[in-house]
Amino acid sequence: MKSWLTACITMIAAAVLLAGCGAQSDGSVQSDGKLKVVASFNAMKEFTQAVGKDKVDVVTLIPDGTEPHDFQPTTKNLKELSHARLFVYNGLGMEPWADKTLEVVDNKNLVAVDASKGVQVIANTDKHDIHEHGRDDPHCWLSLQAAQTEVQNIAAALAEADPANAEFYRENAVAYNEQLQQVLAEYQEKFQSVPNRQFVTGHAAFAYLCRDFGLTQRSVESVFASGEPSPQQLASLADFCKQHKVKTIFSETMVSPKISETLAKEVGASVKTIHTIESAEGKATYIDRMRDNIEQIYQSLK
Ligand SMILES: [Zn+2]
Incomplete structure (x- = not known):
């Protein structure tokens, strides 16, 4: 009886151990x-x-x-x-x-x-x-x-x-x-008093952010950060900036700032960094960077 019990306990222990190992090798814990x-x-x-x-x-x-x-x-x-x-x-x-x-x-x-x-x-x-x-x-x-x-x-x-x-x-x-x-x-309320609703950025990554606040983005590069604009597109973007007295052209950390800089120079605007949060930036959290994005857009439009 005793040896049967010992064998039984040993088997259960082995099964538990095996299950434990299994869980580790498949990465669950x-x-x-x-x-x-x-x-x-x-x-x-x-x-x-x-x-x-x-x-x-x-x-x-x-x-x-x-x-x-x-x-x-x-x-x-x-x-x-x-x-x-x-x-x-x-x-x-x-x-x-x-x-x-x-x-x-x-x-x-x-x-x-x-x-x-x-x-x-x-x-x-x-x-x-x-x-x-x-x-x-x-x-x-x-x-x-x-x-x-x-x-x-x-x-x-x-x-x-x-x-x-x-x-x-x-x-x-x-x-x-x-x-x-x-x-x-907080910002939905702030943006209510902002009549200007269009901002210009490097990579068209902000359509969803725009929807939160009723804004529109104009961009130098497409949604997928591919393809530089043609001279005609750049000229029409420059016209747009002058017409709407755009003070700030936003540029992202991983997209070349060159075109944004060229455009900003031409229309007398400054270039500011905006975060797509596709990559880590030091210790800045998601909320830090979103707040920074929205505050900067707000400051550039108000
Ligand atoms: Zn992107």
Whole structure:
């Protein structure tokens, strides 16, 4: 009887051990107890960290400083994904390589999280963009409204992958979204008294931000930061700037500022940096950079 019991306990212990090992090798929980998440780019990482805090370990697939619209995954990326539990991506054509990459990753427990699911999509209007990148403008994380949907989707996925901490993730998502909503409400009120509603930027990444505040963007480069404008387009943009007395031309960190600078010089405007949050910028958080974006646009228009 005793030896039977011992054998039984040994078997259970072995099964538990094996299960433990299995969980580790498929990446659901690391040896430090954290859920391993691969995010496609910086904003997705920020949202995941805001919700998962110390219970997640998040890395970005697209290296910081890389123009994400030109990115192609490497074997190193496949390896990262093979050890992860969640892959958080924006969707809407921001990661056109995602489907094919997930097909070849050897990790049956990897869950792909389409963060933009449920966001009201803005369609591309540029013919070249539609041809090259599909019908959707992917930059929805630059809307404080749409970002809240993304945060909720990420929280739901974390809760499903790690049910023991589901409540923790939900509470963090609610608290974070309250912060986003606060900035949104603050500036929606401020912009009400601004009659000028058009701003000029380098890469047309801000259609969703514009929607939050009833603004319009005019841009030097297309939605996907591809293709410099023709001399005619640049001339018409310069006319537009002069006509609307544009004081500021915005330029992004990863897009060449040259054309923005040329344009600014021609129309007597200054160039200011605006953040697409596609890449990390020091310690500046998503909220820091969104606030900075919106405040700068507000200052340039009021
Ligand atoms: Zn972009």
